Amino acid sequence: MDRVKRTEARTRVFVLIPGAGGAAWYWHPVVSELRARGHEAVAVDLPGADESQGLPEYADAVAAVIGDRAGTVLVAQSMGGFTAPMVCARVPVGLLVLVNAMVPLPGETPGQWWGNTGSEPARLAAAEAGGYGAEFDMDTYFLHDVPAEIAAAGADHEGPEADIAFNQPCEIERWPDTPTRVLAATGDRFFPVDFQRRVARDRLGIEAETIPGGHLAALSQPSALVDRLVQRLP
Template identity: 80%
Template structure:
């Protein structure tokens, strides 16, 4: 049995991972999804990191999985506690000292999103249905309404407090249908910043909700 600790993106709701948690537990593993104080204007990346470190606890060799903005918290946690493996899922990949607010411009994420929209024939104006929920089952999207919360501004201005990328085996999984962080954009960022190739998985930005079984299966494959 292995232990997976799952970090959500903006808003910080552990519910985001509930379908993957179920898949991992069904396959005999322990899975813990972390609730982050995303809406708290007094809490930011250091507090998010505290929550992840607390969730890891005394476990050693955990697989730490981070989605979207959770990519800023995960390496900070790896700098504090031993982690067996780090998996980024449609995640922001920060440079040491970079803030989430700086990341968008530094990586060129907005031009990449617009170019993908024009090529894919869907709207360039951001809305949740087009960019986040387009492949999420309707009943799952409806259930998620009660778990949505805003992301407080404080975290966007705080740096990823690491001196270098942590010395831990890192994988990048990118949704083949991700409209927010398009696949080729994620592959470029992973190559430029980590020197690794992002691997395509089924689904969009919220692949944990739309395609939990393939995602859980890929996470388990890394154990071998």
């Protein structure tokens, strides 16, 4: 009985927000790994291609999945970093984990974020230092470390991100009180790790933790990512 209680005490509910395009499929290796370790895990599909649905609707959809469950671990990737703090303002969240994510200021839009943070100069400088192409393409910046069979399967789940969300503000008055961690992949070419560290320090006052993998670390390094997700749970 004591052993059962200890196992149940370690169980958490993880809710996972995808980046641009809104495909929950992106998280499927992480969902499988979390469930194999005894946790609950739900990846949320978002209507990324719908011009009538934007950040408020994304936040509502994620909040509806969480409901009133206390202690939920909310994980957001890339553009999902804009939705995540809005969710934390709507429902109780035990821990927020940002994975290679955009970190917004209150009232900032995703379209403004790029220039405000200096994302593009950081990407170009990293490309020059790393010896890979500066012109953006999926293979170089997103799929360079993703196994070929997974990258091929992902083609069926790719979708555009409608312009509406890029022009909508992150509707928070301040960063939520929710405990927050930032995980930055050392091989991320889209948001280079040093850039992510700077943004985390400047905007959240915290130090980013590093993980292996590129921008799509959930596809290339799911076990290593889950190892870090389950550390220091509240």
